[in-house]
Amino acid sequence: MKVAALIPAAGSGTRLGLGPKALVKVGGRTLLARSAAALAPHVAEVLVALPPGEELPADIPARAVVGRATRQASVLALLRATDADTVLIHDAARPFLPPGVIQALLAAVQTTGAATAALPVADTLVRAAHPRAAAQHWGTLTPREGLWAVQTPQAFRRLALLAAHEAALSDGYAATDDAGLLARLGQAVALVPGDARLFKVTTPGDLALAQALAPVWDAQIWNAEGV
Ligand SMILES: Nc1ccn([C@@H]2O[C@H](COP(=O)(O)OP(=O)(O)OP(=O)(O)O)[C@@H](O)[C@H]2O)c(=O)n1
Numbered sequence: 082m083k084v085a086a087l088i089p090a091a092g093s094g095t096r097l098g099l100g101p102k103a104l105v106k107v108g109g110r111t112l113l114a115r116s117a118a119a120l121a122p123h124v125a126e127v128l129v130a131l132p133p134g135e136e137l138p139a140d141i142p143a144r145a146v147v148g149r150a151t152r153q154a155s156v157l158a159l160l161r162a163t164d165a166d167t168v169l170i171h172d173a174a175r176p177f178l179p180p181g182v183i184q185a186l187l188a189a190v191q192t193t194g195a196a197t198a199a200l201p202v203a204d205t206l207v208r209a210a211h212p213r214a215a216a217q218h219w220g221t222l223t224p225r226e227g228l229w230a231v232q233t234p235q236a237f238r239r240l241a242l243l244a245a246h247e248a249a250l251s252d253g254y255a256a257t258d259d260a261g262l263l264a265r266l267g268q269a270v271a272l273v274p275g276d277a278r279l280f281k282v283t284t285p286g287d288l289a290l291a292q293a294l295a296p297v298w299d300a301q302i303w304n305a306e307g308v
């Protein structure tokens with residue numbers, strides 16, 4: 082079974098506001114370099130979708146494709162650029178990826194065909210009364226029982242996911258992740274326990290958390306396990 086890691090890294094990082102987000106550094110290394118290094122020991126090849134005009138930094142052992150206007154389109158370009166049987170799709174923007182999560186996903190994809198890292202929701206959830214209003218007010222309480230927050234990596238049989246992407250493209254359907262495209266076709270997706278440290282660096286607050294976590298991660302996990 083040939084496994085490839087596909088890393089969408091072509092986003093513009095609008096919410097962070099520091100230029101192409103995958104190339105932002107935490108603890109002296111880019112988000113992309115951290116994500117690629119975590120995946121590389123587990124796969125035969127790493128492919129990265131980069132923003133148009135960006136070159137792959139020399140310290141990242143990967144093949145690059147030109148990213149597209151949306152995450153979904155960038156992932157489709159990556160899926161078309163490999164012949165791997167199984168793919169692990171992982172946001173560059175989630176730089177702290179424990180090896181145990183990768184191993185659990187690779188085991189789950191063998192039995193279920195598709196799997197994603199996810200965590201049970203721990204907060205109270207409420208839909209705002211008027212979601213687009215400047216001032217927000219409590220609207221409807223949403224029971225959190227049975228709700229999971231979906232992370233990456235997500236593992237798939239490549240041809241099944243490619244078919245789901247092509248169907249979505251042809252239908253004009255947009256999803257926020259890849260597992261949703263497969264689930265839309267009625268296919269099973271296993272939920273594998275993710276990790277709080279797998280949070281997505283989206284806002285300046287997330288970046289501050291990542292800067293604080295990086296030295297701890299590098300001292301206790303990166304060096305100890307040689308990930
Ligand atoms: N056209 C795009 C948009 C996003 N991504 C990637 O998809 C992942 C998740 O996207 P997100 O965190 O939303 O990144 P951005 O799109 O850069 O963020 P923003 O929405 O704030 O601009 C990131 O690794 C990002 O680089 C991508 O490859 N191609």
Ligand SMILES: C[C@](O)(CO)[C@H](O)COP(=O)(O)O
Binds near residue numbers: 231
């Ligand atoms: C794929 C993802 O990280 C799963 O939680 C998420 O949906 C990406 O969302 P974004 O708005 O593209 O960051």
